[in-house]
Amino acid sequence: MTREDPAGGGSVENPPTSESGESPAGASKLVHRLALATLCVTYLGVILGGVVTSTESGRVDKNWPSFDGNLLPSPSGMLDNPGLLVEHGHRLMMGSVGILALLACIAAYLKERRNWVQILSSYVFLLVLPPAILGGLTVWYKLPPILxxxxxxxxxLFISAVTILAVVTxxxxxGEKxxxxxxxxxxxxSLALFAVLSIYVQIVLGAVPRHATLEPGGGGxxxxxxxxxxxxxxxxxxxxGIVLLAGKVLSLSKADRILHPSLGLLLMLFLQVFLGFATFIYQTPPSLVVDEAQGLVKAGTFEVLASTHQAVGVLILILAVVICARAxxxxxxxxxxPEAAL
Structure with missing residues (x-):
């Protein structure tokens, strides 16, 4: 398609646009890569956070935001004390997430043409702060369940938001066809939205027994x-909800963009059911006393199962958000x- 050149005679070709009216160049590769990097590092940080919870390594360092009273963590101390390695590793990784989210936000305002994506990137960066602050408060107040x-x-919420940012960029x-x-x-x-909300609630509900402690009068x-x-x-x-969603998607003949993640979601669901059952069977009572000097306080079958169960649960949430956004x-x-609909 061409238009008259306002600077002189002749005509120039309009930039190609997608069927939705958006320019393919509107999606910045840099923003997408930064969002994807943020998502990957966040997921790894969440996995490590699950290990912190399972092993109760969060009790090893009572200081925040300092590292055992120092500005930076001690490599030798982390190697000598597995608890510090897990706890400080989690803090460092989530600190990296904050930097990546900031870079993604800056890149969005510099490279993205879509204003709503720029605003979304701002929300993603702002959502880094509440988990960081709450994480610090849990250290200060010795891991109260509510915090x-x-x-x-x-x-x-943050990992869901950064997933959406990675999808829309x-x-x-x-180029959705x-x-x-x-x-x-x-x-x-509707089913995809229900899946996202129900999975989110399930993860939060699962955090309640995982963070229960036998503090005096606490009713752990x-x-x-x-x-x-x-x-x-x-x-x-x-x-x-997930089975119904997968069934609906699998009944479609041409919907690869949501078909493949739906298959992955279904497979992860059955794995999660097995892990949940195994975690419940091997569950141990909440701890009453933890010796901070021991470092990695707990390391057994339950701790491995519980951490894996949480990691798969978060992956299920990510897949559900991807499906929901694309749907x-x-x-x-x-x-x-409507004339092009199947």
Missing amino acids: SVLHVGMAM SPGWT TRLKLSKAGPIC EALQTIGDLVHIVWAFAVFT YRIRFLSASE
Whole structure:
């Protein structure tokens, strides 16, 4: 398509646009790569945070934001004390997440043409702060369950937001070609949104028994028992939602952008059910006393299973967010071009 050149005679070619009216150049590769790097490092940091919780290494260093009273962590101290290695490693990794989120935000304002993506990148950066502050407060106040659970909840909000940023800055977002009838796209969007919300709630519920402690008068055993019960009951809702979502997506003939992550989501779901059952079987009572000098306080079958269970749960959340974002994108494009819908 051409237009008249305002500077003189002749005509010039318009820049190519996608079917949605967005320029493919609007999605910056730099922003996408930074968002993807932020997501990957965040996921690794969350896994390490799960190890901190399972092994109770969070009790090893009572100082924050300093590292055992120092500005920077001691490499020799981390190597000598496994607890410090896990706890300080988690802090360093999440500090790197903050830097990457800031770089992604700056890159978005410099490179991105879509204003809403720039705003989203700002929210992503701002969402780094609450988990960091809550993490520090849990150290100061010796891991109270309420602060620890809030810490998990805010961390999951951040990882969901950075996942969305990575999805909307990917080349596939502006180049999306899948079109579905609204009668098909609507239920998929609803199920995907329910999956995201239910998984988020499930992760927060799972954090309750994991952070229960037997502090004097704290009711740790009761909190763990009730938390486990609610977590197990809600798991049926999560399982049902994901199976229904995967079933809807698998019934479509041409929806690869949501088909592949849906298959991954379904596989991760069955793995998670097994891990959840095994974790419950090997569950140990909450600790009453922890000797900080011991470093890695706990390291056994339960700790490995619990950490893996949490890691897979977060991966399930990420996949659900990817599916949800892409499903709503397809629905928007399908509504704009109903004649192209399948």
